[in-house]
Amino acid sequence: MRKIKFTWVGKLKKGHWAEAAGQYLPRIKRFCPMEEIQVKDAALADIEARKIKEGELLLGRFQPQDLVICLDEHGRTMTSVQLASHLGRWFEHPGKAPCFVIGGAYGLSRQVLERAEFTLSLSPMTFPHEMARVVLLEQIYRAATILGNMPYHH
DSSP states (O other), X not given: OOOEEEEEESOOOSHHHHHHHHHHHHHHHTXXXXXXXXXXXXXXXXXXXXXXXXXXXXXXXXXXXXXXXXEEEEEEOOOHHHHHHHHXXXXXXXXXXXXXXEOBTTBOOHHHHHHOSEEEOSOSSOOOHHHHHHHHHXXXXXXXXXHTXXXXXO
């Protein structure tokens, strides 16, 4: 498998989110090399200005070889098996590697969403961005075990 990249806004501020994410990061690393990039959240009162500032920071971290996959409430929903299938195809993409992106508390700017080659929704419901990060990591681990014919997914 190719490298996988995670790019997100802000640190996991509460210990339980960091602990949960810490359960999945090493598991994912057993399947493929990975890179985790965090950009600082913008502490601006105006929500749109905040999203734009965070978006600029995210856009500055993308590389030409990144196949940008943004998590957004308006993205495509899918089952774990469907995600595994997509992940397998994304890993086979010549010259590109999957780069999953999660915005801050108010989501992603229009500019970041326009850069995306795929937009994914974890659920029609809204989650805190810290929870979305943990759910995404678990689903990527689950997808890797599905692709590897391992018994984790049942």
